Amino acid sequence: MDTSSPSAFVNGSLMRRYIGQKVRTVIQVVGSDVGSVVGKSTDDLQIIVKGSPPTTTTPSTYLEVIGIAENENSIRAEVWTNFGNSFDPVNYNELCKLANGEFKHLFI
Amino acid sequence: MGEILTAGAIEMIRNETVNSHEDMKPVMQLTELKLFTAQQEPSKERIRVLLSDGTAFIQGMLGITLNHLVKDGVLQAGSILRLDHFVCSEIQKKKIVVIAQLEVIATKSDIIGDHVRPPRKAEHGGDYGNKSNTSNTETGTSHVGQQRQQQVFGSGSNSSLPPSVTRSYSNPSAGLVRDPPPTTYPLHRQQPPPPPMYQNRGPVARNEAPPVIIPINALNPYSGRWTIKARVTSKGDLRRYNNQRGDGKVFSFDLLDADGGEIRVACFNAAADQFFDRIVVGNLYLFSRGNLRPAQKKFNHLPNDYEITLDTASTIQQCYEEDAAIPKNLYNFRSIGDIESMETNSIIDVIGVVSSISPTGTIMKKTGTETQKRSLQLKDMSGRSVEVTMWGSFCNTEGQRLQSLCDSGGFPVLAVKAGRISEFNGKAVSTIGSSQLFVEPDLVEARKLKEWFEREGRSAPCISISREFSGNGRVDVRKTISQIKDEKLGTSEKPDWITVNATIIYMKVDNFCYTACPIMNGDRPCNKKVTDNGDGTWRCEKCDKCVDECDYRYILQLQLQDHTGLTWVTAFQEAGEEIMGMTAKDLYYVKHEHNDEEKFEDIIRKVAFSKYIFKLKVKEETYGDEPTVKATVVKVDKVNYSSDTRMILGAIDKLRTEGSSYGAEAGNSGIGTSGTRDPSFGLPANQSDQYGNQSSNGGRPHGGGGATSCDVCGNTGHVSANCPNTRSENQGQYMGGGSYRGSGSYGGGVPRQHAGSY
Numbered sequence: 001m002d003t004s005s006p007s008a009f010v011n012g013s014l015m016r017r018y019i020g021q022k023v024r025t026v027i028q029v030v031g032s033d034v035g036s037v038v039g040k041s042t043d044d045l046q047i048i049v050k051g052s053p054p055t056t057t058t059p060s061t062y063l064e065v066i067g068i069a070e071n072e073n074s075i076r077a078e079v080w081t082n083f084g085n086s087f088d089p090v091n092y093n094e095l096c097k098l099a100n101g102e103f104k105h106l107f108i
Numbered sequence: 109m110g111e112i113l114t115a116g117a118i119e120m121i122r123n124e125t126v127n128s129h130e131d132m133k134p135v136m137q138l139t140e141l142k143l144f145t146a147q148q149e150p151s152k153e154r155i156r157v158l159l160s161d162g163t164a165f166i167q168g169m170l171g172i173t174l175n176h177l178v179k180d181g182v183l184q185a186g187s188i189l190r191l192d193h194f195v196c197s198e199i200q201k202k203k204i205v206v207i208a209q210l211e212v213i214a215t216k217s218d219i220i221g222d223h224v225r226p227p228r229k230a231e232h233g234g235d236y237g238n239k240s241n242t243s244n245t246e247t248g249t250s251h252v253g254q255q256r257q258q259q260v261f262g263s264g265s266n267s268s269l270p271p272s273v274t275r276s277y278s279n280p281s282a283g284l285v286r287d288p289p290p291t292t293y294p295l296h297r298q299q300p301p302p303p304p305m306y307q308n309r310g311p312v313a314r315n316e317a318p319p320v321i322i323p324i325n326a327l328n329p330y331s332g333r334w335t336i337k338a339r340v341t342s343k344g345d346l347r348r349y350n351n352q353r354g355d356g357k358v359f360s361f362d363l364l365d366a367d368g369g370e371i372r373v374a375c376f377n378a379a380a381d382q383f384f385d386r387i388v389v390g391n392l393y394l395f396s397r398g399n400l401r402p403a404q405k406k407f408n409h410l411p412n413d414y415e416i417t418l419d420t421a422s423t424i425q426q427c428y429e430e431d432a433a434i435p436k437n438l439y440n441f442r443s444i445g446d447i448e449s450m451e452t453n454s455i456i457d458v459i460g461v462v463s464s465i466s467p468t469g470t471i472m473k474k475t476g477t478e479t480q481k482r483s484l485q486l487k488d489m490s491g492r493s494v495e496v497t498m499w500g501s502f503c504n505t506e507g508q509r510l511q512s513l514c515d516s517g518g519f520p521v522l523a524v525k526a527g528r529i530s531e532f533n534g535k536a537v538s539t540i541g542s543s544q545l546f547v548e549p550d551l552v553e554a555r556k557l558k559e560w561f562e563r564e565g566r567s568a569p570c571i572s573i574s575r576e577f578s579g580n581g582r583v584d585v586r587k588t589i590s591q592i593k594d595e596k597l598g599t600s601e602k603p604d605w606i607t608v609n610a611t612i613i614y615m616k617v618d619n620f621c622y623t624a625c626p627i628m629n630g631d632r633p634c635n636k637k638v639t640d641n642g643d644g645t646w647r648c649e650k651c652d653k654c655v656d657e658c659d660y661r662y663i664l665q666l667q668l669q670d671h672t673g674l675t676w677v678t679a680f681q682e683a684g685e686e687i688m689g690m691t692a693k694d695l696y697y698v699k700h701e702h703n704d705e706e707k708f709e710d711i712i713r714k715v716a717f718s719k720y721i722f723k724l725k726v727k728e729e730t731y732g733d734e735p736t737v738k739a740t741v742v743k744v745d746k747v748n749y750s751s752d753t754r755m756i757l758g759a760i761d762k763l764r765t766e767g768s769s770y771g772a773e774a775g776n777s778g779i780g781t782s783g784t785r786d787p788s789f790g791l792p793a794n795q796s797d798q799y800g801n802q803s804s805n806g807g808r809p810h811g812g813g814g815a816t817s818c819d820v821c822g823n824t825g826h827v828s829a830n831c832p833n834t835r836s837e838n839q840g841q842y843m844g845g846g847s848y849r850g851s852g853s854y855g856g857g858v859p860r861q862h863a864g865s866y
């Protein structure tokens with residue numbers, strides 16, 4: 001497994017800690033434009049993902065994006081993964097909170 | 109002199125025309141005084157009075173500031189006063205005049221008026237000894253101390269008497285001579301003839317006017333001397349008890365009067381002896397001189413705030429003439445359909461047709477004693493049926509009677525009084541100590557039920573509310589595998605039911621199923637192992653029969669593992685099918701009949717490392733001499749990651765709140781820990797191991813897991829699977845159980861970020 005460039009688990013509000021760094025997050029697609037996808041983060045903030053998604057993104061699917069956080073609400077995506085329609089955002093949100101808080105030492 | 113009093117004032121007070129001094133300041137005569145101490149304010153004395161307006165009486169209370177008037181003798185029996193400041197309040201449905209301010213118009217006066225209308229319920233039986241009256245005779249003062257005065261407040265009977273008699277109201281000898289004037293009996297209901305025993309007393313005699321009967325519902329602790337006429341509806345056994353104050357015995361019985369009032373009566377010790385034999389259910393009695401106290405709602409389910417205690421001074425007099433006005437029993441039947449929505453543990457009456465009844469069984473109570481239990485199904489017009497359970501002696505008395513009625517093809521009507529609603533798999537009704545069962549009662553409702561049953565009830569479908577929800581009896585108790593050993597699950601009397609989230613590591617391939625007996629035993633197949641007769645038939649020992657075709661049932665021995673530990677479990681048919689994805693018979697055929705080894709191996713391999721939620725029954729069993737804890741799979745479910753994650757999140761939270769000390773982690777039963785972590789602290793710092801990693805124990809953070817530390821040797825920097833001490837043994841040993849050290853070691857591979865405790 002390539003651990004050369006680890007990405008931190010973030011949700012909408014945690015992105016600002018990693019500006020310029022590689023992050024990963026899951027968003028629920030709200031809409032898409034040419035060259036970007038607008039989504040809702042697991043803590044209900046708006047995130048803009050720049051880049052081109054692999055398939056046409058239908059609203060309400062969950063996508064995981066890994067990329068560089070450009071500012072506190074946008075990511076320049078490198079890797080996209082479709083997580084499907086059934087995804088529990090609450091759990092993911094809790095994971096992000098734990099991964100950046102108390103258990104940070106367990107992650108990168 | 110009669111004009112002085114405000115005639116009709118009391119009538120107006122009663123019908124609420126007059127409620128306070130703002131409406132009117134009536135002039136009344138004080139006819140009786142009584143000093144008492146309120147329970148709530150023991151230091152304060154209050155004076156109760158009886159006021160008259162010339163025709164009627166009403167009870168009143170003097171404000172504390174007025175007490176001195178009585179003490180100084182300014183206010184006494186016979187005084188005429190004007191109510192300058194008062195209010196009327198209603199207590200226990202009686203009007204009481206609470207006087208804050210008054211003006212004494214005349215201190216002494218003869219009793220005025222011709223009291224035709226008898227005072228209402230509670231105005232008699234007062235302890236109206238006049239304490240402050242200096243003209244008290246000795247006997248008068250001796251009465252005051254007594255609880256229950258024998259002096260009947262001569263309600264109404266005062267009117268036509270010469271004043272001198274009433275003045276010497278406290279003179280008991282006068283009372284003897286006087287015959288109660290017949291016209292002035294307060295007649296609420298039938299008047300029983302004055303019982304002779306009341307009239308022949310000695311010189312210290314009390315004023316023995318005939319008892320005034322009041323309704324049970326009017327009883328309250330402030331009623332002075334009262335008498336009730338009631339029928340005994342139920343009688344309890346004589347019980348012996350032992351408490352801090354010593355031994356005692358008690359029995360109680362319930363009463364019902366003509367107004368439908370009910371009250372429980374208890375008799376202790378000497379009174380119990382005295383009265384126990386005299387009380388017979390169904391008889392009418394007159395009771396007086398009892399004590400009233402608040403009812404113990406826990407045991408007393410009658411609709412009365414009070415209960416009576418009789419002592420040796422109380423009197424019970426049987427009424428030999430029947431009184432049709434007083435029913436034998438009062439019921440408040442609820443329909444079975446209502447029971448569904450009623451609260452568990454509430455007490456109800458119910459009536460229905462017995463559709464079936466089972467024989468008596470014996471149950472062992474928690475206390476170790478045995479008791480009888482018998483259940484039946486009761487149906488009624490609501491289209492519902494309920495299970496009624498009777499306990500103890502009911503089983504053999506009413507229970508037996510019902511059984512014989514049912515056996516002979518009948519469907520008797522059963523009325524239950526004071527049954528308790530219980531809940532287990534729906535609602536049911538059980539008998540309690542004070543319950544009563546009536547078989548084929550002579551009631552309107554019983555007749556109606558019988559008619560309904562004949563018409564349609566017999567064949568009408570009835571939904572049972574008693575076993576409708578055969579719900580989840582057991583709450584899902586989530587455990588980790590290591591907890592089975594740690595918490596010694598299964599070793600107590602009853603088996604433990606737990607749920608684990610685990611992966612199947614290994615499955616024993618030989619004997620994954622057995623040949624089972626297919627013969628139906630009731631509604632379940634026998635399933636015992638059948639032996640091969642050799643000629644193609646199979647013999648079942650239990651059924652003692654031979655069959656040509658046997659069933660194949662799974663008996664899978666599986667090894668389960670989760671992040672904390674390993675265990676062996678056995679899965680039977682239903683769970684087996686879920687895990688294997690095919691029936692035991694099919695799998696058997698694949699292996700043995702078709703001899704398709706490859707396919708068989710394929711199937712087996714798929715099973716390995718599949719993760720499920722297992723519901724296990726854990727119980728310690730003794731094989732020969734050794735007791736071993738065995739686990740059986742009761743149910744297999746696919747893992748729902750979402751809910752599982754939530755559970756883990758909850759557990760993390762719990763961990764957090766329990767504090768971050770290492771002790772808390774280790775002791776946390778919610779998640780389970782790998783047991784052997786302690787050594788890590790004992791080791792010297794700066795251990796360097798095979799991997800060349802310098803690690804210092806001092807640097808190991810406290811709380812919430814930390815750097816990877818090995819369970820086996822306690823060093824940090826690696827985990828047990830990679831531990832230099834055990835590595836050589838562990839590697840490559842996946843299947844076949846065997847030499848796993850400690851609990852919590854991983855099966856293999858490089859575990860990432862192994863947090864010592866979750």
